[in-house]
Amino acid sequence: MVVEVKNLVKRYKELIALDHFNMEVEEGEILGLLGPNGCGKTTAINCILSLLNYDKGEIRVFGEKMTPNSYDIKREIGLVPQEVSVFENLTVIENIDYFCGLYIDYKNKRKQYVEEAIEFVGLKDYTKFYPKKLSGGLKRRLNIACGIAHKPRLIFLDEPTVAVDVQSRNFILNGIEKLNDEGSTIIYTTHYLEEAERLCKRIIIMDKGRGLVSGTNEELKSMISTSEKIVVGFTEIEDETVQNMKNILHVMDIEKAGEDYIIKFENGFNNLVNLMNFIEENQLVYTKLQSQLPTLNDVFLELTGKELRD
Ligand SMILES: Nc1ncnc2c1ncn2[C@@H]1O[C@H](COP(=O)(O)OP(=O)(O)OP(=O)(O)O)[C@@H](O)[C@H]1O
Secondary structure, eight states, X not given: OOEEEEEEEEEETTEEEEEEEEEEEOTTOEEEEEOOTTSSHHHHHHHHTTSSOOSEEEEEETTEEOOTTOHHHHTTEEEEOSSOOOOTTSOHHHHHHHHHHTTOOOHXXXXXXXXXXXXXXXXXXXXXXXXXGSOHHHHXXXXXXXXXXXXXXXXXXXXXXXXXXXXXXXXXXXXXXXXXXXXXXXXXXXXXXXXXXXXXXEEEEEETTEEEEEEOHHHHHHTSSEEEEEEEEESSOOHHHHHHHTTSXXXXXXXXXXXXXXXXXXXXXXXXXXXXXHHHHTTOOEEEEEEEOOOHHHHHHHHHSSOSOO
């Protein structure tokens, strides 16, 4: 196990930011920590890295107890913090060289690593730029290069795509997949559920300092009762016909949303075919028909009664 967190409790005065939080990360995986703003993701990372004291719990990294003085362990870790943390008075290349130099002493090796990091984040044309001349997206890429240049075995990325343009976002996501392919274990915090779905082998959904559920994308989605939603719009439909629709096999519930009806199905196949048969039998005319498989937001909604997004 690369990271083991047991019963972690962290209080900021009377606020309980982490409430008996547990987490296990295996070598080679991309683990997603997903949850709304303020649920405790950054606090969890900072405790794991011994950057913050905590009130209770146990943290082990690479099998060893993590302490503020665990320099051998820290050498193998890369952190890309949520706030861009680079030196404004150093250029792109000087910044990356500075952070890489904290871990890599040999000059030639460091030069090679810095060059590879620049290539990796696509900042080759900006090496002599100072951070203030970079766009938000490019600054975030520099932040990433500073965190990963020393080729760490374990990388923490704390919301690295907040407020970046689409191009930089794709660049960053592809880069994370590449880092993982090259062998790094990755812990990725985000409140963008599409990113977690795309990147993460396993996901922990957090809320109010607790881990609500964990599993693969498919496992999380199979935990909730709705397996499929079909949104359908009719030009005209009687209330009685809507009631009869509830008798279609596997229909759990029907909600009206403006002009449309959202039909929720529990686990089952052929839902769309069964609905089409009902439409035909009742000679209904529809204006819209869309099948939606559940998202991680549906999982969060069913577990907490609120939306994952802000
Ligand atoms: N230094 C601090 N002092 C007091 N409260 C804090 C401090 N840092 C965080 N908190 C509070 O602890 C809770 C958890 O915050 P944390 O930053 O860990 O959440 P998060 O999930 O990372 O959210 P975000 O995505 O907004 O960063 C929040 O209620 C936050 O306001």
